[in-house]
Amino acid sequence: MAKFPNISDLTECPLCGGDEYYVIARPIGTIITHYRFDGGDADNTEMYANLSDKPQKFVYCSNCQVKIARNNKE
Numbered sequence: 001m002a003k004f005p006n007i008s009d010l011t012e013c014p015l016c017g018g019d020e021y022y023v024i025a026r027p028i029g030t031i032i033t034h035y036r037f038d039g040g041d042a043d044n045t046e047m048y049a050n051l052s053d054k055p056q057k058f059v060y061c062s063n064c065q066v067k068i069a070r071n072n073k074e
Contacts, residue, residue, distance in 0.1 A: 004058065004067070004068070004069050004070045005069050005070070006069060006070050006072040007021065007059045007068075007069040007070065007071055007072060007073055008072050008073060009069075010068070010069055013061040013063060013064060013066075013068055014068060015061065015064055015066055015068065016061060016063050016064040016066075018061050018062060018063030018064060020061075020062035020063065021059050021060060021061055021062055021068065021069075022059070022060050022062050023055045023056060023058075023059055023060075023071050024055075024056045024058075024060070025053035025054060025055045025056060026053065026054045026056070027051050027052075027053050028051065028052050028053065028054060029050045029051040029052055030050045030051070031047055031048060031050070031051065032046075032047055032049075032050065033047055034047075055071055056071065057070055057071050058070060058071060059071050
């Protein structure tokens with residue numbers, strides 16, 4: 001199995017040269033959604049305030065969608 005470099009050691013995707021990457025994260029917490037009895041829009045600007053996330057350990061290229069590195073930035 002190939003060993004992945006740390007993302008801090010890369011300046012671009014080693015496969016396609018892309019300049020963006022993403023990390024998948026798992027949300028932890030509770031989403032609270034408000035509704036109005038009359039069917040109108042309720043204020044849900046804080047609906048994600050009770051969430052935090054746990055970043056996963058691998059990084060993927062945004063361009064070619066391939067796993068390219070380990071996530072050592074948290």
